[in-house]
Amino acid sequence: MPVDAAKALTAPPRTGTVSWTASDVLLYHLGIGSGRSATDPGELRYTLESRLHVLPSFATVAGGGPPGVIGGLSMPGVDVDLAHVLHGGQSLTVHRPLPAEGTATTTDRIVAVHDKGRAAVLVLRTEATGTDGPLWSCDAEIYVRGEGGWGGDRGPSVRREPPTGPPDRTLDLAVREEQALLYRLTGDRNPLHADPEFASRAGFDRPVLHGLCTYGMTLKAVVDTLLDGDVIRVRSYATRFAGVVYPGETLRVRMWRGDGEVRVTVSAVERGHAPVLTDTTVGHS
Structure with a gap:
């Protein structure tokens, strides 16, 4: 079986070092659509190094190395066709504000392998620590079609009830035609997001936007509209990727305030x- 659950779960953690500069942060912010009004003071927080605030979702690409999905496929016990892989979900816990420039030690390990019958779901956990202590923790859920059915644990299936009542804010975000081509420069070179032939082999009409790009766009929308533009207020962020986004489309973001x-x-x-x-929450102070 290409996914060897026992081997993946018992493999020693993979450690490494990642470094980033303000230029990396600026590129990430541009990749998720920042700066569309280039002189807006609110946008300059993301696009001008002298005013730079780091959106916490930058953690998913810090260092420019292979992020969650690609990184998980290089772990022991995992040998699958990239065309059968989807990013199922992503969560992030922020332990302290992310600096505009920095170096961190990262530890990656597979913490769960779920048998969903027609697919396997791997959970890759990445923890990053700087010189002053923990910076962030991320869990990436990697959905591998056709690799389930070995009788393993199905994993959690409880979903939260969807929000009720009218949203507190609704925002429409335009996805640029070239946005996936720009975002992939942050480190995720999966051809699904650029190569029409590969996208067709994976079952899509054309290349799709990175799920983590939508992830970043959505967090920015929440910060800018409900958190007074203050990135430091974000404590956690989790989502489930329920469907694809094609470049050129419009995203409607609906937000409900809670405690x-x-x-x-x-x-x-x-x-x-x-x-x-779906199942998307931003925890904040």
Whole structure:
């Protein structure tokens, strides 16, 4: 079996070092759509090094190395066709504000392998520590089609009830035609996001936007509209990727305020509001 659950779970953690500069942060912010009003003071916090605030979701690409999905496929016990892989979900816990420039020691390990019948789901945990202590922890859920059915643990299946009542804020975000080509420069060179032939082999009409790009766009929308533009207030951020986004589409982000959290849904406007992100929460101070 290409996914060897026992081997993946018992493999020693993989450690490494990542470093980033303000230029890396600026590129990430541009990749998720910052700076569309180039002189807006709110946007300059993301696009001008002298005012730079780091959106916490930058942690998913810090260092420019292979992020969650690609990184997980290089772990022991995992040998699968990239065309059968999807990013199922992502969570982030922020332990302290991310600096605009820095170096961190990272530890990666597979912490769960779930048998969903028609697919396997791997959970890759990445923990980053700087000179002053822990910086962030990330869990990436990696969905591998056709690799389930060995009788393993199905894993958690409880979903939160969707938000009720009218949202506190609704925001439409335009995805640029070239956005996936720009975002991939942050480190995720999966051809699914650039190569039409590869995308067709994976079952898509054309290349799709990175799930982590939508992830970053959505967090920025929440910070800018409900958290007074203050990135430091973000404590955690989790989502489930419910559907793809194609470059050129419009995302509708609906936000509901809660006690210490914002609940969010994201849909693709042009495809009848097909779900894109669900079970999405931003924990904040």
